[in-house]
Amino acid sequence: MIAGKILTGVLLNRLLEQGRFPESQCGFRAGLGTIDMVFAARQLQEKSLEQHQELYMTFVDLTKVFDSVSREGLWKIMIKFGCQVKFVKIVKQFYNGMMARGLDDGNSSDPFQVTNGVKLGCVLAPTLLSLMFSAKLMMPSGSLTPASPSNTGAVASCSSLIRDLLFADDCTLNANKDKEMQLDMNRFSSACD
Numbered sequence: 343m344i345a346g347k348i349l350t351g352v353l354l355n356r357l358l359e360q361g362r363f364p365e366s367q368c369g370f371r372a373g374l375g376t377i378d379m380v381f382a383a384r385q386l387q388e389k390s391l392e393q394h395q396e397l398y399m400t401f402v403d404l405t406k407v408f409d410s411v412s413r414e415g416l417w418k419i420m421i422k423f424g425c426q427v428k429f430v431k432i433v434k435q436f437y438n439g440m441m442a443r444g445l446d447d448g449n450s451s452d453p454f455q456v457t458n459g460v461k462l463g464c465v466l467a468p469t470l471l472s473l474m475f476s477a478k479l480m481m482p483s484g485s486l487t488p489a490s491p492s493n494t495g496a497v498a499s500c501s502s503l504i505r506d507l508l509f510a511d512d513c514t515l516n517a518n519k520d521k522e523m524q525l526d527m528n529r530f531s532s533a534c535d
Contacts, residue, residue: 346436350466353433357469360424379507383514386504390518398523400515402530404475408467409459411474413437416460419477420470433466476508478533 383399390397413434420430440461444451460467505526507514515530517523 347465349432350436350464353429354465354469356429357425357466379514382504382507386516396518396520398517398520400523400527402513402515404512404534407475408462408471411460411471412458416470416474419473422477423473433470436461436464436466472508475513478530 386399387397417430417434420433421427440456441453442456443453460470505516507516515523515526517526
């Protein structure tokens with residue numbers, strides 16, 4: 343048990359060192375936390391007002407997302423983000439053969455296999471979830487390189503807008519037009535399905 347925790351800590355450090363997160367991901371990254379995301383959102387609002395541009399922001403919080411992660415999809419996403427196949431195989435070993443029991447009024451059910459979700463309490467879980475969430479947001483645009491919240495100089499110019507700000511299972515989607523926002527939400531919904 344202790345060896346597994348040490349190994350997951352090493353894997354997490356390796357994942358974070360390799361910079362596998364998109365630039366719009368705050369939290370779980372050195373030097374970018376929730377305060378930076380809030381600052382970027384505020385800067386986006388201020389720049390839009392200064393430049394007399396419309397700004398539509400949609401705040402998304404996925405419920406029960408830790409339990410609904412498709413593991414097969416997660417492994418593919420990790421590879422798309424540049425993780426080595428060997429690294430992904432090591433992470434997969436922590437999820438192979440995962441079993442659970444239900445508890446009802448003090449009585450436990452027979453064990454059953456768990457095939458979706460990330461392990462709650464595992465140090466890797468928030469990071470893996472974050473990768474999955476980032477990929478879902480990038481799917482509509484076909485990009486694996488979203489804009490950076492640290493690049494707030496051109497936050498709301500006509501030609502560029504920070505499309506999303508990410509933190510774990512929360513995000514803010516941004517657009518200059520209501521139709522663009524609706525289109526992004528429809529695409530995001532499809533990606534989640």
